[in-house]
Amino acid sequence: VQESFEIVSSSGNYAVTIGRDLLAGVVALDPNAIFLIDERLQNALPPSAVKRIVVEAAESRKSLEVMPEIILALREHGANRSSHLIAIGGGVIQDIATFAASIYMRGIRWTYMPTTLLGMADSCIGGKSSINVLGYKNLIGNFYPPEEVVIDVDFIRTLDAEQVIGGLFEAVKICYARGQRPFADYLAEGPTWPLAADVAQRLLTRSLRTKKWFIETDEFDQKERLLLNLGHTFGHALEAATDFGVSHGVAVGIGMLIAIDYARRRDRLTGKGHECAAQLEEHVTTMMNLVVASGVQWPDVDLSKVMQKFDNDKKHRSDVYRVVLPIGDGALELISEPRDDITREHLHASYAAVFAGLGIAMRAEAANALA
Amino acid sequence: VQESFEIVSSSGNYAVTIGRDLLAGVVALDPNAIFLIDERLQNALPPSAVKRIVVEAAESRKSLEVMPEIILALREHGANRSSHLIAIGGGVIQDIATFAASIYMRGIRWTYMPTTLLGMADSCIGGKSSINVLGYKNLIGNFYPPEEVVIDVDFIRTLDAEQVIGGLFEAVKICYARGQRPFADYLAEGPTWPLAADVAQRLLTRSLRTKKWFIETDEFDQKERLLLNLGHTFGHALEAATDFGVSHGVAVGIGMLIAIDYARRRDRLTGKGHECAAQLEEHVTTMMNLVVASGVQWPDVDLSKVMQKFDNDKKHRSDVYRVVLPIGDGALELISEPRDDITREHLHASYAAVFAGLGIAMRAEAANALA
Numbered sequence: 164v165q166e167s168f169e170i171v172s173s174s175g176n177y178a179v180t181i182g183r184d185l186l187a188g189v190v191a192l193d194p195n196a197i198f199l200i201d202e203r204l205q206n207a208l209p210p211s212a213v214k215r216i217v218v219e220a221a222e223s224r225k226s227l228e229v230m231p232e233i234i235l236a237l238r239e240h241g242a243n244r245s246s247h248l249i250a251i252g253g254g255v256i257q258d259i260a261t262f263a264a265s266i267y268m269r270g271i272r273w274t275y276m277p278t279t280l281l282g283m284a285d286s287c288i289g290g291k292s293s294i295n296v297l298g299y300k301n302l303i304g305n306f307y308p309p310e311e312v313v314i315d316v317d318f319i320r321t322l323d324a325e326q327v328i329g330g331l332f333e334a335v336k337i338c339y340a341r342g343q344r345p346f347a348d349y350l351a352e353g354p355t356w357p358l359a360a361d362v363a364q365r366l367l368t369r370s371l372r373t374k375k376w377f378i379e380t381d382e383f384d385q386k387e388r389l390l391l392n393l394g395h396t397f398g399h400a401l402e403a404a405t406d407f408g409v410s411h412g413v414a415v416g417i418g419m420l421i422a423i424d425y426a427r428r429r430d431r432l433t434g435k436g437h438e439c440a441a442q443l444e445e446h447v448t449t450m451m452n453l454v455v456a457s458g459v460q461w462p463d464v465d466l467s468k469v470m471q472k473f474d475n476d477k478k479h480r481s482d483v484y485r486v487v488l489p490i491g492d493g494a495l496e497l498i499s500e501p502r503d504d505i506t507r508e509h510l511h512a513s514y515a516a517v518f519a520g521l522g523i524a525m526r527a528e529a530a531n532a533l534a
Numbered sequence: 535v536q537e538s539f540e541i542v543s544s545s546g547n548y549a550v551t552i553g554r555d556l557l558a559g560v561v562a563l564d565p566n567a568i569f570l571i572d573e574r575l576q577n578a579l580p581p582s583a584v585k586r587i588v589v590e591a592a593e594s595r596k597s598l599e600v601m602p603e604i605i606l607a608l609r610e611h612g613a614n615r616s617s618h619l620i621a622i623g624g625g626v627i628q629d630i631a632t633f634a635a636s637i638y639m640r641g642i643r644w645t646y647m648p649t650t651l652l653g654m655a656d657s658c659i660g661g662k663s664s665i666n667v668l669g670y671k672n673l674i675g676n677f678y679p680p681e682e683v684v685i686d687v688d689f690i691r692t693l694d695a696e697q698v699i700g701g702l703f704e705a706v707k708i709c710y711a712r713g714q715r716p717f718a719d720y721l722a723e724g725p726t727w728p729l730a731a732d733v734a735q736r737l738l739t740r741s742l743r744t745k746k747w748f749i750e751t752d753e754f755d756q757k758e759r760l761l762l763n764l765g766h767t768f769g770h771a772l773e774a775a776t777d778f779g780v781s782h783g784v785a786v787g788i789g790m791l792i793a794i795d796y797a798r799r800r801d802r803l804t805g806k807g808h809e810c811a812a813q814l815e816e817h818v819t820t821m822m823n824l825v826v827a828s829g830v831q832w833p834d835v836d837l838s839k840v841m842q843k844f845d846n847d848k849k850h851r852s853d854v855y856r857v858v859l860p861i862g863d864g865a866l867e868l869i870s871e872p873r874d875d876i877t878r879e880h881l882h883a884s885y886a887a888v889f890a891g892l893g894i895a896m897r898a899e900a901a902n903a904l905a
Contacts (some may be wrong), residue, residue: 173544174544184614227602234667235667235668235670238667238670238673244848265676266665266674267674268674268759269662269676269677270676291640294637296605296606297602299609302609302638303639303640304636304637305636305637305640403743509746
């Protein structure tokens with residue numbers, strides 16, 4: 164049985180549908196559409212879908228420099244103002260499709276079918292794109308939601324443990340950000356790996372209905388929606404310092420552990436807050452152990468480089484670091500920490516403790532300590 | 535005395551101010567802003583405005599391929615989410631600023647000071663950008679209005695007859711599109727060349743307040759606003775066929791004459807409609823004679839190439855041409871003409887008649903006629 168609900172957005176409402184075996188129906192409904200698809204998934208498309216733009220789902224492709232090629236491909240498929248783009252793939256495909264659809268002839272309609280759990284659980288709604296420019300990651304972007312999001316959970320079979328659990332980290336983040344009850348309801352569904360299709364459908368429904376509240380309350384990332392950055396600022400620094408040797412979802416999981424450790428270290432939690440945060444910590448750790456058991460290779464990490472990347476994050480201000488932490492009774496807050504040595508020492512200690520707990524080697528850090 | 539009014543838009547309202555000697559005030563208000571300015575005007579900026587991105591206002595610069603440079607320049611000036619971009623220049627600068635401001639960190643605020651009469655009378659409000667890609671003119675674009683539009687009519691002194699009259703063509707087009715009364719009120723202000731600052735201010739106020747009605751009624755170019763394409767589809771073909779040897783404003787003036795000639799030729803006007811259209815025709819012809827008197831050089835025109843460019847316009851549909859014409863009692867309508875030889879013969883005749891009337895030589899056309 165499929166589920167549907169609507170997202171309200173300033174540029175028009177759009178529908179989200181979650182179910183099994185939906186791809187064939189989307190194609191049958193509009194075989195004249197232009198398909199933008201991850202090259203690894205193109206065999207999933209029936210031959211009737213003839214207008215195809217096949218893209219390697221690589222970070223380097225979601226760049227402003229590559230955009231003229233995509234626009235040219237649309238033009239060569241005869242796209243006009245009433246054309247319909249159907250994007251099938253993960254985050255990179257979504258970013259490219261959001262950006263290209265928004266600018267082609269000042270905007271054409273598009274449909275998105277996420278194929279990663281990260282996309283299904285989180286990024287497929289909200290309408291954001293993030294695009295690289297001349298080596299600067301995500302320096303540009305925009306807001307341009309699709310007309311429809313169609314989530315075919317059968318794509319989950321194409322994913323490995325790390326990809327599935329990475330998506331679950333975004334899902335639990337959203338539910339935790341909304342409060343204790345949504346978090347408990349999420350855990351009660353039994354998120355784990357391997358992930359059965361029916362469980363996936365229920366988890367995704369919870370995650371997306373919860374995210375719906377955030378984006379409808381704060382469409383343009385001014386306040387409530389910023390809480391969804393839990394784990395992200397810490398995680399991005401790790402991704403960047405390892406040249407993306409740690410995947411985004413897993414980095415977010417690690418980032419959540421660091422946020423909890425730091426909040427505890429700075430004594431920001433009440434007794435009840437400790438309990439809530441510990442529940443999240445336990446769930447994330449359990450999932451992380453499944454990732455490790457699946458044979459993930461951690462890169463060696465240079466902790467001073469991680470700290471440097473953290474320091475450079477564009478979300479900070481000149482005088483304060485800006486991070487989302489569980490505070491008080493465990494609810495999330497976007498807080499400002501003085502940009503001084505004391506803060507940095509505690510941040511450093513949190514990173515080191517979490518890395519050690521996960522068995523992530525800190526190579527160059529030892530060298531630095533000796534220097 | 536300066537005039538101010540507000541434009542209502544889905545992405546927030548913005549103010550338009552029209553007056554004299556306003557540049558210094560804009561700079562003084564925010565010297566930390568980043569200025570994007572036409573290189574020919576950079577001497578107008580006081581030295582206190584230190585963060586400058588100086589751009590050649592050439593058609594080739596408003597392209598997707600050039601955009602990474604602009605984004606990088608913003609980044610090098612330290613732009614962040616709360617930065618303020620102030621764009622000073624004509625249409626090319628406006629297009630670049632609209633696009634760059636909309637995508638930089640998913641959108642930063644910006645102020646626009648138009649410096650051409652085309653910009654002041656028409657394009658400065660509405661929030662549209664048009665950007666070239668790989669040689670395809672205006673294939674992409676978006677909607678991202680500035681936070682404020684500040685029109686300093688003293689910039690008009692930097693413009694020649696062709697530039698001023700080109701702007702007046704857009705102004706009269708807007709007022710005619712709104713109806714007989716706004717058109718009569720516009721003519722009563724005495725639009726001409728040379729254009730005194732006080733007359734300019736009154737004309738611009740009329741033109742922009744009238745355009746305000748169009749864009750607030752139809753922000754995203756669905757219906758009423760499409761009437762503002764009067765003269766444009768005919769004019770674009772001429773611009774394209776001469777490699778932009780005819781300026782945009784003048785091409786729009788010529789396009790209006792062709793629209794009137796074609797409507798008359800196809801017997802689409804009542805007696806009253808003939809009268810209205812003739813008034814517009816007379817005004818445009820008078821202004822065009824001033825352009826000719828100022829020494830404008832017409833390029834030789836290949837009429838078959840103009841027809842081919844007209845045929846390729848992306849606004850047409852596969853079975854019909856889409857053009858704005860004065861119809862019936864003279865009001866504008868977006869009409870669909872069958873895409874057949876009869877239509878093309880009449881269009882050809884209208885182009886030839888208007889070109890002949892303006893003394894525009896039709897070089898290769900003669901050769902084609904012999905072939």
